[in-house]
Amino acid sequence: MPTIVQKFGGTSVADAERIHRAARRAILAKSAGNDVVLVVSAMGHTTDHLVDLARQVARKPSKREMDMLLATGEQVSIALVAMAIQEAGHSAISLTGAQAGMLTDSSHTLARIKSIDTSRLRGYLAEGKIAIVAGFQGVDPSFNITTLGRGGSDTTAVALAAALKAETCEIYTDVDGIYTTDPRLVPQARKLDRISYDEMLEMASLGAGVMHGRSIELGMKYGVPIHVRSSFTDMPGTMIMNATPDMESISVRGATLKRDITRITLLGVPNRPGIVAGIFEEVARRGIFVDDIFQNAAAATEATLGFTVTHDDLDEVRAAAADLAKKFAITQQQVEPGLARVSVIGVGMRSHRGVAATMFQALARASVNVENITTSEIVISVLVRDSEAERALQVVHAAFGLGG
Ligand code: ADP
Ligand code: ASP
Ligand code: MG
Numbered sequence: 001m002p003t004i005v006q007k008f009g010g011t012s013v014a015d016a017e018r019i020h021r022a023a024r025r026a027i028l029a030k031s032a033g034n035d036v037v038l039v040v041s042a043m044g045h046t047t048d049h050l051v052d053l054a055r056q057v058a059r060k061p062s063k064r065e066m067d068m069l070l071a072t073g074e075q076v077s078i079a080l081v082a083m084a085i086q087e088a089g090h091s092a093i094s095l096t097g098a099q100a101g102m103l104t105d106s107s108h109t110l111a112r113i114k115s116i117d118t119s120r121l122r123g124y125l126a127e128g129k130i131a132i133v134a135g136f137q138g139v140d141p142s143f144n145i146t147t148l149g150r151g152g153s154d155t156t157a158v159a160l161a162a163a164l165k166a167e168t169c170e171i172y173t174d175v176d177g178i179y180t181t182d183p184r185l186v187p188q189a190r191k192l193d194r195i196s197y198d199e200m201l202e203m204a205s206l207g208a209g210v211m212h213g214r215s216i217e218l219g220m221k222y223g224v225p226i227h228v229r230s231s232f233t234d235m236p237g238t239m240i241m242n243a244t245p246d247m248e249s250i251s252v253r254g255a256t257l258k259r260d261i262t263r264i265t266l267l268g269v270p271n272r273p274g275i276v277a278g279i280f281e282e283v284a285r286r287g288i289f290v291d292d293i294f295q296n297a298a299a300a301t302e303a304t305l306g307f308t309v310t311h312d313d314l315d316e317v318r319a320a321a322a323d324l325a326k327k328f329a330i331t332q333q334q335v336e337p338g339l340a341r342v343s344v345i346g347v348g349m350r351s352h353r354g355v356a357a358t359m360f361q362a363l364a365r366a367s368v369n370v371e372n373i374t375t376s377e378i379v380i381s382v383l384v385r386d387s388e389a390e391r392a393l394q395v396v397h398a399a400f401g402l403g404g
Pocket of ligand 3: 210
């Protein structure tokens, strides 16, 4: 029997009526002759409220207890969805991440799936049950509950689809597909029928919150077709799939905005082997993730080294920069919060010229100052002031004719 994995995000299970709607979709797929696994997120803004609650109780809650707390949100949803399916006269069973065999490493709040033991899940499917699995959570080898990072239910769904060799992984959400950019920021954004894994992966890591980046990595690795669609309509959504040759006919598929970026600039960094390695070792040791790195040698003996981070604790970043300056005999350090990154993404960039020029001209016409530029084979990103970021995204989106 073919297997289908359906994932419902927070908005799609936000109240009793929506839970029934999700249940009906699952029953429909089951009645059409499929084995059906549902993956569900916490209801509505539950996870945000739990994060809030933790911060009211502790300044810096331990990550293990954060996972214990956040995982409760999904546990509420799975039970309610199972009840809704049973209420409609069908057989269903809810499973936590651990019960579904989701084994992860021990990196609390950002755990990675190591393996999935699907034997129990397969057993329930063989009995004709619809299985409802809690998204976003797993268990480490010492039975500690872990979570996969915010938005991680997408990853649970795609990982299960890969492990069960499902026909497709359907992601039901509050938009009717992947758009050229976030439709909440740019109303002219257009829905895409198809997007390649490579493009979606870049869009996810550059700020498109619609899909968890790791889910796309897994989809690409295991060839899982991912269908992102609305839980409120029956319209087809967007297929995330391998690139086809015709996808290169347009240069830019989408644009993204990532906010809350802080730039750290170290001036007068001794220009000799080992210093840069030492600096980034120290940054990593503090658990600070680095986005981009740039360096220019101002003189033979000294360089200017900069990097950007999206760390949410600015005091920690300032303390790290001050310590780095002291430890590595650096003349001066600057910490600039309030930056944002605007990017354009497209596999067609491999065969089109002039993409960078179009982007910079659009920004210049809108008098947006470019603070830094980074490029890769299918991405061009600029760093801008946060106050100008939405305008920058809008003009860049329009410049590539992405609007509907
Ligand atoms: P869910 O709770 O279903 O997982 P999310 O809130 O995580 O839903 O993701 C859906 C949201 O992602 C949309 O409401 C939309 O505002 C946002 N989004 C950001 N970028 C895009 C994009 N390129 N296409 C579609 N939606 C996007
Ligand atoms: N409930 C989790 C979150 O809000 C996981 C998810 O929704 O994918 O981040
Ligand atoms: Mg999500």
